[in-house]
Amino acid sequence: MNSVVVFVVFSWFGVVGRSSAVEVREKESGAKRSSQCPRITSKEKRAISKIECHKSIHKRVVHREESLHPINMFPTASLILILTLVHLLDAATPGAEFSYSGENGPDHWPGVCNSGQYQSPIDIPKHGHEKAHMEPFVFENYDYTAKGVRLENKPNTVKLEFLANEHEVESTGQVHDLDHSMHVSQGGLDHKFQLAQIHFHWGNTDNEGSEHLLNQVAYPMEMHVVHFNTKYGGHLLDALAEGRGANDTLAVLGFFFKLTNKDNEKLKPIVDGLQFIHEFSSETELKVFPVSDILSEDLSRFYRYTGSLTTPGCNEVVIWTIFEEPIEISERQLRQFRDVSQLHQRMQNNFRPVRPLHKRTVLYVDTSASSMASMSFPLTLISVALALLIAKK
Numbered sequence: 001m002n003s004v005v006v007f008v009v010f011s012w013f014g015v016v017g018r019s020s021a022v023e024v025r026e027k028e029s030g031a032k033r034s035s036q037c038p039r040i041t042s043k044e045k046r047a048i049s050k051i052e053c054h055k056s057i058h059k060r061v062v063h064r065e066e067s068l069h070p071i072n073m074f075p076t077a078s079l080i081l082i083l084t085l086v087h088l089l090d091a092a093t094p095g096a097e098f099s100y101s102g103e104n105g106p107d108h109w110p111g112v113c114n115s116g117q118y119q120s121p122i123d124i125p126k127h128g129h130e131k132a133h134m135e136p137f138v139f140e141n142y143d144y145t146a147k148g149v150r151l152e153n154k155p156n157t158v159k160l161e162f163l164a165n166e167h168e169v170e171s172t173g174q175v176h177d178l179d180h181s182m183h184v185s186q187g188g189l190d191h192k193f194q195l196a197q198i199h200f201h202w203g204n205t206d207n208e209g210s211e212h213l214l215n216q217v218a219y220p221m222e223m224h225v226v227h228f229n230t231k232y233g234g235h236l237l238d239a240l241a242e243g244r245g246a247n248d249t250l251a252v253l254g255f256f257f258k259l260t261n262k263d264n265e266k267l268k269p270i271v272d273g274l275q276f277i278h279e280f281s282s283e284t285e286l287k288v289f290p291v292s293d294i295l296s297e298d299l300s301r302f303y304r305y306t307g308s309l310t311t312p313g314c315n316e317v318v319i320w321t322i323f324e325e326p327i328e329i330s331e332r333q334l335r336q337f338r339d340v341s342q343l344h345q346r347m348q349n350n351f352r353p354v355r356p357l358h359k360r361t362v363l364y365v366d367t368s369a370s371s372m373a374s375m376s377f378p379l380t381l382i383s384v385a386l387a388l389l390i391a392k393k
């Protein structure tokens with residue numbers, strides 16, 4: 001998962017505000033509509049304005065929660081809370097304070113990162129998972145060519161954001177009209193989940209890089225397609241605040257990459273853009289492409305489990321889907337990712353080591369019709385046997 005330190009903020013909101021059902025109702029009554037950030041057209045001002053806008057959202061959320069929570073009785077505590085939130089939001093931009101090695105490495109990530117029982121990534125067991133059948137995923141608007149695609153050099157990853165078709169606003173939050181936003185449903189998901197962003201994890205050698213392992217084997221890269229549950233709001237941050245730590249707040253689709261000899265032409269827009277974001281905190285506009293192009297061709301078989309963000313604060317709010325079929329990438333294309341820089345070093349090995357499964361179940365899901373037929377075969381036999389018994393009588 002991406003380095004979104006603001007998630008810490010919302011997990012805090014989850015704790016601080018969990019006791020207040022009143023504020024949930026207040027937000028559902030439409031208060032969240034006022035927390036949308038305006039569309040930002042100037043590329044130069046976009047990053048700054050977006051941060052300022054999100055700061056103001058946070059301040060409004062803080063204000064609403066303050067008025068309803070006992071902490072309101074302690075103005076000093078409230079002030080500290082606000083200042084800390086602003087500090088964390090600032091920290092969410094350049095130079096997020098975590099890394100994948102050393103004193104800020106995974107062994108030192110705080111809180112639930114180390115104490116949680118539902119942490120990600122995991123080693124997906126070859127045996128010991130349960131088979132299941134679900135309806136196939138329904139991807140809506142993923143074949144649209146977005147108005148624009150932005151590739152960003154973020155702390156510890158590179159991230160793709162999409163400007164939605166027609167509305168010229170970001171799919172990361174400003175499109176509340178599900179008819180026009182990219183969203184996914186079915187596939188065992190109870191609601192519609194809207195696309196927020198896509199990012200990558202990779203290694204500096206070919207035998208490491210993916211966050212999830214498959215039977216103890218790593219792939220050289222893994223892509224995370226991050227969605228938020230629209231039942232909690234029309235924006236990633238709204239959903240995290242409103243979800244209050246619910247384990248269905250986000251749905252992340254994970255894709256492994258495997259090396260091939262020739263370039264994967266469908267990755268060309270992204271790979272071509274990487275050379276323009278070698279510098280830390282840089283960004284570039286990409287040649288537009290439909291998101292459906294860069295997903296695995298076979299989306300019918302996947303692993304499903306409940307887990308967490310894979311960066312601090314490691315909030316346990318994610319329905320994970322890891323597709324079985326990897327995406328192809330050439331050595332040359334993968335090298336473009338490895339050449340991206342971060343402050344004084346190259347951005348490599350940006351993956352979290354696997355965490356214990358504990359008591360969780362991993363489902364192996366096959367959504368194909370043939371799977372349904374094979375799973376229902378024993379039931380059919382029982383039905384026939386019962387019918388014969390009844391007929392004999």
Ligand SMILES: [Zn+2]
Binds near residue numbers: 002199200224310
């Ligand atoms: Zn990720």
